[in-house]
Amino acid sequence: MKRASRLLAAIAALALTAAPLALGTSPAASASPKPPASAPGVEYMAKPGDGAQRSSNGKGTAEMPISPDNPAGTEWLNDCLGSSEAQAPNGHVYNRFKWCQEWEFQARYYKKVDGKPVLKGTNTIKFTAAAIGYNDTRATRVFFRAKTGQVHYDGWNFLEKRTVAPNLKLEITPECVPGANQPTTATCGVGRSPAKMEWAQWSNFPDWVYWDVSSIGGKGEDQVAFHQWRFFMNGASPGYEQSTGGGEGPSIGIRCDSANYFNHGPKRYPHACIYTNAYPVLTYKMTENPQVGQHIRDAQNNPNSTWPQKPKDGHSKRIPGKWHVSEGLRGAPLHRVPSRYEGGTIADENERWKKSACGQNGGLNPWAPHYDATTGLPPYPDGLQCDEYPFSSTHEGASDPQWDFSVRAVDATDNTSAGSNLRKFYTNDRILMFLDDFWVNVVDG
Template sequence: MNTPITLARLARGAVTATALALLVTVTTGAHPAPAADDTPPASVGFVDAASVPAEQLQGFDQLVPLKDYLHTHGSSLARKAADAPALPDPDPDPDPDPDLKQQCASHAAQAKTTAGWIKSRFESCQKRPYDLILRDARGTTSLGRLKFDQWILGFSYDGSRRVDYVASIENIWVQPIPTEDATKWRVGQHFRQSINASTSDPNPQVTEPQTKERDELLGEWDRTPQWALTYASPDRGPLFEQGNQQRVYSTVVMDLTASSPNSVPYGGGVDNYHSSVRYDYAGKPAGKYKGAVFTAARVELVMSQTDPKAKESALHIYDALNRPERTFPSWPGKSVPGAKEPLHRVIDPDKVDANRKKSIQECKKVWGDYSGSGLECDEYPFASTEEGSTKGDNRFSVRLIDGPDNRKGGEYINAVYTLNRVLNGDPFYVKITN
């Protein structure tokens, strides 16, 4: 994947005339307004609706889409803006994954967390719904309600030291009291990033986008919901043969704000979104020589016991994970990592070779000389992992299996390494299906 995504806009439901009428006729008795001769008190600001007592939410269940509110309450300029055709998406490139937003929405519980739903090492998203109440300075009167969805889609690239984020505020609904003007309400997205120098290679750098903040009136968000940011890490050419993979570990954070003219900014949106990224120029072991990944993604090797090309390899791993008493070496209470405990890749060829030699010795102890049989010594955890047979804890298994089957299993694990930019020490898991 080497192109960012084009976002599809969320459809906005039309509001009925009855809902609009209810919004207009909200009584000041239900939602007390300042006296006509008093200066309106500065409001505490927006707070999460879940923190407001139920009695102070009464009557605030008649929200309408912002576009409809602008038609009846906005200025002529605001109404003109609401009627203007939507601007084209900011990304001119073809859409590599048109279903990402739909997939994100289907993982709602994960998508609304700080890290969001991480589909893979190269795609992630956050869809976080907000329900806010505007309150007065005394914290006893509700002045309005605001709902919207925050979206952030993240794209890292296998082959480029770059990460793109497409952020948006969408599906905006409002309900202010008659004396409050929702056309003056604002929402802001504020991005910042930091580098973890202690885990990065020497001289880590990230080039940030020119624009990192967008704080707009609701009407502007409604008209142009989306904006894009690109973070990139410059490289100094191939230095991996000198032991420098130019790894840069970075965290991108976003704070969300919401405010009205007489309020302090909403404080519940600090550290609203976190995205952990690694840039590298690791060379051939990573597949494409350079790239960027979301480090929180779960990397998993999935093999099937019904795969005719590697069913013996899959069965061996299944037994090691689920029936270790059937595997060699055999000892009471034996357990083998990979399903719940991750494995970790080893790139050093000497360590890989040492694991392989010890495993072959173990096979010969059990089955004797098997040369010429067409069978090969299959080992799990793999020779290319820290958990291989030389680790010293005997939490491994060996078995003689068909030679082509054994080699196909090796191809599968190498594909996981290169397709996911699994570098030395990176964790991954193993799953065997029927």
């Protein structure tokens, strides 16, 4: 049970919960990329003190675009916006690095008459918003664009609807939610001033405006920090000081870290921010990895049919990690640990158990010390490799006393490809060691 205790301790050390909060300070300018010049026609208002806060399948982006629907991103954004969740106050977390929303904001404008506020009219803007997390910087880029022609003026008299309502100001910015930093020593900031235009300008402004929400500090070796950001929209304008135009949108959760073990080949990704409201699921396709895919399916769905044919404590074999798509349920999750090539002791232990189950130890009983010719995997032809599930780079791998495992002889090319997909998944979905739950799903196509 020592391994379970070690995992629980690691998770407990990073179990950071959100709470009603106090304003965080702005991070240094180096925490997020230097913003380009303001877009034409947009007034980026200066704040008191530069950077001061008013209150403020995965894959991130290193070089962030100035538009989320550039040619490389159009498919994801259209798909995201097509979700019913995108048409809701909290928007839709598309994957660990992407979020989107189509929603509206209303500002009710009042003027005092005989000392009492009287409603003069209501302005409404319908908008599209999106966000993409960086994978080499502790930041996420937040985009906003009014839907062309989707600004409406209701309740105004005939003259004011044409001469007053369209000329009132609307200020928009993302802000870090006060007090939501966990741990409290971490700070969250927005690297650009609010965008402010007249309502009529917003109605006809076709471009995206954007900001970088960034993070500094965190807990543990990976410097993990949880933050929340939200949109703040303010329609207050001269002569309408009693406007109820200030509005705070729902909080959107992000997690930022500075883990140094993410890479694709020589390219490393030492910092990132991801969206917390998404379950990371590694998907294998039977069209790409038919033998490994079938092995995982059998291990998850019928573990007693798999090798080794000897449960660890006499019960029916139990193997974790299944993502139950049809039932809308989740099995027990897996957790990443350092691999053998990274000096991981758990992964090394997993490898020793796997070798016993696969008959790779040599001698009179190559299945020793845990199995024999009856319980271990029968000898298999040269050219095949012994594949194991759960993976050796997981806490729940072959040596975990709480779980069973499966081994099977598979084609070497299939096994190598599946291993490569696992390593890509760890980086693309930013799976932190010991902390992140993840699951495995096998699909036909």
